[in-house]
Amino acid sequence: MKPFSLFLAIFIFFIPSSVILNASSNVILNTKGGVYIHKISNDKLTPDAFLDNQQLLTISYKDKSYLLYGIPYGMKLGKNNINIMIDDNSYNLHFIVKPKFFDVQNIIVDKKYIKPSLENKNRIDTERRNLKVAKDYWYNNIPDLSFIIPADGITTGRFGTKRFYNGEEGNPHNGLDIGAKKGTLIIAPSGGKIILTGNYYYNGKFILLDHGKGLKSIFIHLDEILVKKGQVVSKGENIGKIGNTGKSSGPHLHWSLLLNKTYINPEYFLSNQIIDYFSLKVE
Numbered sequence: 001m002k003p004f005s006l007f008l009a010i011f012i013f014f015i016p017s018s019v020i021l022n023a024s025s026n027v028i029l030n031t032k033g034g035v036y037i038h039k040i041s042n043d044k045l046t047p048d049a050f051l052d053n054q055q056l057l058t059i060s061y062k063d064k065s066y067l068l069y070g071i072p073y074g075m076k077l078g079k080n081n082i083n084i085m086i087d088d089n090s091y092n093l094h095f096i097v098k099p100k101f102f103d104v105q106n107i108i109v110d111k112k113y114i115k116p117s118l119e120n121k122n123r124i125d126t127e128r129r130n131l132k133v134a135k136d137y138w139y140n141n142i143p144d145l146s147f148i149i150p151a152d153g154i155t156t157g158r159f160g161t162k163r164f165y166n167g168e169e170g171n172p173h174n175g176l177d178i179g180a181k182k183g184t185l186i187i188a189p190s191g192g193k194i195i196l197t198g199n200y201y202y203n204g205k206f207i208l209l210d211h212g213k214g215l216k217s218i219f220i221h222l223d224e225i226l227v228k229k230g231q232v233v234s235k236g237e238n239i240g241k242i243g244n245t246g247k248s249s250g251p252h253l254h255w256s257l258l259l260n261k262t263y264i265n266p267e268y269f270l271s272n273q274i275i276d277y278f279s280l281k282v283e
């Protein structure tokens with residue numbers, strides 16, 4: 001081989017792999033709150049898939065079908081498997097949950113959120129039931145997985161952070177916090193249907209937006225809600241305004257993303273990361 005063609009061979013060999021590395025360097029999807037993506041067929045006719053009778057997100061991309069499974073925060077590290085059903089056939093899927101570092105944050109909130117009164121406990125129970133019904137709802141719409149950021153502001157909290165409220169350990173943070181001044185507009189990060197709104201004890205004013213097939217956004221602590229239950233909204237449409245209602249310590253938007261009723265990291269759906277993962281990594 002001539003030196004030039006050797007150089008060319010090395011060049012050709014290295015360029016594609018470095019493209020893959022660069023595109024996925026900040027994406028560690030197989031982690032707690034991540035998404036396990038598995039190609040289920042070389043056909044764009046997407047079959048329905050179920051895990052313990054719960055339907056999962058299946059979607060087609062470039063004439064192939066994929067399954068997207070939201071990895072619960074509580075799932076153990078290392079090798080895991082899930083047993084899914086497609087057309088009465090059972091498949092055992094294996095994947096590795098990789099470790100990821102999560103920060104610690106200390107937050108000060110009104111103490112009524114740490115020890116609610118008996119009356120408020122009843123209210124909280126009713127609100128939890130309403131939220132469960134909305135989380136269980138299946139909207140048979142193909143979601144657009146290329147999300148945009150729902151508000152301009154600074155990131156003040158990330159998914160998975162270990163949280164202490166007034167010194168007491170609470171649940172890990174299940175979304176993304178965007179700090180901005182009260183009244184800042186919130187837009188739909190992807191299209192969907194509004195399936196619940198309200199003014200709840202912990203959430204304050206909130207919106208639950210169903211993107212379809214088990215992928216849902218919830219926006220909480222709002223100052224104003226600009227949409228109604230049942231309304232279908234497009235990506236980029238105004239849906240509310242940032243506020244400081246409910247268990248909040250300053251004006252900000254808390255955005256959570258649910259997939260198969262599991263809280264996942266919304267940041268993975270921004271900047272085309274899921275689409276990049278489809279086109280570069282999945283086999």
Ligand SMILES: [Zn+2]
Nearest residue numbers: 157176177254
């Ligand atoms: Zn938050």
